[in-house]
Amino acid sequence: MATPLYPIKFDPILKEKIWGGQKLATILNKKTKLDHIGESWEISDVEGDISIVNNGPLKAWSLKKLLETYKADLIGEKNYKLFKNKFPLLIKFIDAREDLSIQLHPNDTLAKKRHNSFGKTEMWYVMQAEEGANLIVDFNKKITPKEYLKHLENKTLTQILNFDKVKAGDTYFIEVGRVHAIGAGVMLAEIQQTSDITYRVYDWDRVDDQGNSRELHNDLAIDAINFNMKDNFRMSYSKTKNKPNEMVRCDYFTTSYLPLKGDYEKENTKDSFLIYMCVDGNAKIVAETHSVNIEKGETVLVPSIIKHFKIKTKNATLLEVYV
DSSP states (O other): OOOOOOOBOBOOEEEEEEEEESHHHHTTOOOOOOSSEEEEEEEOEETTEEOBBOSSTTTTOBHHHHHHHHTHHHHOHHHHHHHTTSOOEEEEEEEESSOOOEEEOOOHHHHHHHHSSOOOOEEEEEEEEOTTOEEEEEESSOOOHHHHHHHHHTTOGGGGEEEEEOOTTOEEEEOTTOOEEEOTTEEEEEEEESOOOOEEEEOTTOBOTTSOBOOOOHHHHHHHOOTTOOSOOEEOOOOOTTSOEEEEEOSSOEEEEEEEESOEEEEOOSSSOEEEEEEEEEEEEEOSSOEEEEETTOEEEEOTTOOEEEEEOSEEEEEEEEO
């Protein structure tokens, strides 16, 4: 008989990046000796980076094995029919000590054709931002492909990009085809489709310790950029205590802001798993057979089969995610 499912935590998969810093260690308590930690992959089913359970009776199981064993009990009937043994989301915390490259992601059709992958629709929740820090999202005026290529050739791309100054709590929805970059001094939570397909178009003429430039993907990117996107990437949302406040709803995920003051009882009426990312404070998620603590910078997956549980806390702010 299979072990009953319970709220699951995974070992973070830490990624060293040329632009990464130390906030994931100093603020979010990620244990590492890496110098430039750019990303902590909290839940991942990306090939080569499959998450491993780190709590309870299923400790040391891979996310892949969980899905193959528990199927719809883990992710929901609808999701299992659609995604089979592929977990649909990639959950991250990101720390940018320096500016990330200017980049974009292909849609599902292009990603499937070129890389046999999902596309990469994503969202950002800013957890911390230094004074004057910004995000680059889209262009600052209407641009044609011809104009874009001219700026790219002349290394004047930044003249046509939209720079947004940001603060903690700001939320952005990054659709496929939208040019974007995380600026220096920003730490954020990222929810996205399970994909690691990124097209870099400009990397600030940066080189690594060996003097090598990072690979660019301009030939692939020109067909993937959507030059006719609406200015709808900044998301507004309510902050009512002890209830999920919807931030982003799209075909790939729904994310809500859940500020808690005191204990909270949850009935999962969705045909989906629930993911909780703790962006402030701490809490305990209590299900029928097991409980798990969640601290700032940690993530918990509550399987779909668990329909009733409690979140015990004095004060905590969570992002609640489902498909």
